[in-house]
Amino acid sequence: MRGDMAPEADWIFTDARIWRGGPEGAAPGDADSHGVREGALALREGRVLALGAASQVMAHRGPDTAIFSLGGRFVMPGFVDAHVHLLTGGLRLFRVDLRGASSRQEFHQRVADRTRITPVGEWILGGDWNQEDWGGAFPDRSWLDRATGEHPVFLQRMDLHMGLANSVALELAGISAETSDPENGRIDRDPETGEPTGILRERAMLPIYDAIPDLSDEDCIAAIRTGAIGALALGITQVHDMGAVQKLSESWQSLRVLGTLEAEGRLPLRVNAALPVRHWRRAAELVQAEGYGGGRLRWGGVKAFVDGSFGSSTAWFDEPYLHEPDSRGGPVCDLKRLEADLTGALESGLQPVVHAIGDRANDWLLELCATLERRTPGLTESLRVEHAQHLSEAGLAEFGRTRRFASVQPLHILDDAPWIEMKIGEDRGRRSYAFGSLAAGGARVALGSDWPVAPMDPLGAVRTAMTRILPEGVGAGEGGVWNPGERLDLATALRAHTWGGAVAGGWEAETGSLDPGKFADFIVLSENPFEVDPEALGRDVQVDMTFVDGILAHRRDDSPL
Missing domain, CATH: 3.10.310.70 (Diaminopimelate Epimerase; Chain A, domain 1)
Structure with missing residues (x-):
């Protein structure tokens, strides 16, 4: 029975192998070398109450506490997909x-x-x-x-x-x-x-x-809920929604619908919603009037674009494309207007999330940040670089020196890597998708999908970040591995897809790890990913259960639990 001073748990999950997550070095002393510990997890009112040795956690058992055995399965924080277009x-x-x-x-x-x-x-x-x-x-x-x-x-x-x-x-x-x-x-x-x-x-x-005709709210609700329910099945408990990709008004419509779903208790997962940077004044007024949101819905980010995409050959490079010698790509906006918008947004307490793919686009953005930092130290700390796919040597070093957020999407490797050497050559290709160098250099890395541009598949993203193995028949190095020096280890990849996303979205005080007091957003995996071959992630290792606010939001149909 629980001690007189121990708060009573609503749920206690026993027979679990728990990876708490959080910043590097946060694992408890009784964890193994990967930060995994055997024990139990207690929940109360949708938050983590305690975790650790079963004998300690069971002190929170009361007469109404439900006990659930996980049969030795792996428990970890829910995945944070740091870049989706939910609508x-x-x-x-x-x-x-x-x-x-x-x-x-x-x-x-x-x-x-x-x-x-x-x-x-x-x-x-x-x-x-x-x-x-x-x-x-x-x-x-x-x-x-x-x-x-x-x-x-x-x-x-x-x-x-x-x-x-x-x-x-x-x-x-x-x-x-x-x-x-x-x-x-x-x-x-x-x-x-x-x-x-x-x-x-x-x-x-x-x-x-x-x-194209405007969307109805009914279509918007159906799309958002369908996408969110699909995310839960993959172990995603939080998404960072980059907003619409067509009409700017769709981002506001999406936020309004998200707010309605949240108020009605029908928003299935946590959403951090971005608005267009062109509308930063309106976004700032929203924050001033209502704060940054709460519960399952937050806002305060503003999305901007510097350049286009690699696949469309519109990403902005210092040197020409090899297959289009007359083109370096280029900016997709008026850079002076973008500079003014980003500066205004930052000074208003908003978080710019800025698309930059080519090396010149990334350098331009980093140079702007350096200029703004000289004027107002600390001003650009929250700014996120979305994609950061192709970097110059100076740019790669600057990411680390400034601990800049790099929000990256491993599954884009499978689409782009086969054409990188043909389009930009071997030298620039070595600094493409440089996840290992970014993480080792001190950049704050968050993983995401860019769904629907790439599949929403966090286990697949972790697998690709670890292995960088391209599809069979596609040119790569030995064993099909492309740029093996830029691989991430499993712990770093998992941290970037949980804690890294929470920090990038300013939600780390309540999400991203299984620390007591935080929202009980967690998943149960069928196997311990630290004990299987990386190629088994998403194949032999599957998501058995997903919880948001301690509520079971998804259960795999053929799971024995």
């Missing part, structure tokens, strides 16, 4: 899926199948195509026109930085041979006729976005 990802589950389409014929048929069940004249949306899957040639509107009739169609590439429109969509958007390329964007054209091919890059997509 966009949820919507994609209801739209045309072109991921893995390996020929023009397959591309065409998947779209034609969706056309058959879509009312005449309604938009057909979706995408996730990758031109490398069928040899590298970009599709054009002729791939769509014959199959889609009166439907306007817009299908984005998997990175969301370019898309393919059919002729109906181009007409509705007012894009023709006479339309000039916008600043920071490009309309691909037939070299003989000058007519748009249908491929629109970066800001050239804006007229299409304007022509």
Whole structure:
């Protein structure tokens, strides 16, 4: 029975192997070399009450305490996915899926199948195509026109930085041979006729976005809840939502819907929502009026973009692309405006989360931070660099020197690594996806997915960060390993996908580790990941249970628990 002074637990989970998580060096003295200890976990009112040796934790047992044996399974903090597009990802589950389409014929048929069940004249949306899957040639509107009739169609590439429109969509958007390329964007054209091919890059997509009807709140709720429930099945208890990728207004609509779900007790997991940096004044007013949120919903981040994407060859590099010698990519915005917006946001207590992929984009952002720090020391401490995929030597050192947040996505390696040497060469490729150097140098690393650009799969992300093994048949080093010197060990990868994300989102006081007093956001794995081959993560090691606020939010159907 519990001692008179010991608070009574609601739940005690026994026969567990517990990895508490938290910052490096935080493991208790009775843990093994990996920080894992055998024992029990007690919960009270949705928070961690105690963990440790079963004899100590059972002191919190009362007459109404429920006892649950985990049969020796592995318990750890829930995964934090530090970079998702929750609304966009949820919507994609209801739209045309072109991921893995390996020929023009397959591309065409998947779209034609969706056309058959879509009312005449309604938009057909979706995408996730990758031109490398069928040899590298970009599709054009002729791939769509014959199959889609009166439907306007817009299908984005998997990175969301370019898309393919059919002729109906181009007409509705007012894009023709006479339309000039916008600043920071490009309309691909037939070299003989000058007519748009249908491929629109970066800001050239804006007229299409304007022509697409606004979302209903009902569609927004369905998309968010579907995406969130899918995340829970993967062991994700917290996501950092980067907002909409089309209309800026969608980010505000998404936040409003998230707030409604939170107030009604229907938000399945924790969400840290970002708003557009262009709207930082409005975001600052929200924070001033209502704070940064609480419970399962927070806000205060503002999303910005410096450049485009590697796959679309719009990422900004110091030196030209090898396959496009006349192009270095470039910024996708007015840099003076971006500098003013970031400065205003920081001075207002907001957290910029800034997309930067190419080495020049990262250097520009780091140089801006250095300038602002000289003016106001500590001002840029919260700023996050999203992706940080390709770094200069100076940039890599600066990440460590300033302990800059690097929010990175390991599963992008599987999409980009096969083409890195062809596009930017071996030397620049050595500093691509430099997770090991970032972590060893002192940068604060957080792992995420960028869903739906890449799959939402934390165990797969940890596996890829550890092994950097590319798919069979794809060029890499010995054993299929690409840049082996940049691998992370398991403890570092798990920490970056839990504690690292919580710190990057300013939520570490209540999430990211299983310390007493924190929210009881944790998962139960079928095996101890420290005792299996890394390649078994996501295959033999599976998520049996997911808890948010101490409430069972997911249970694997075939789990014996």
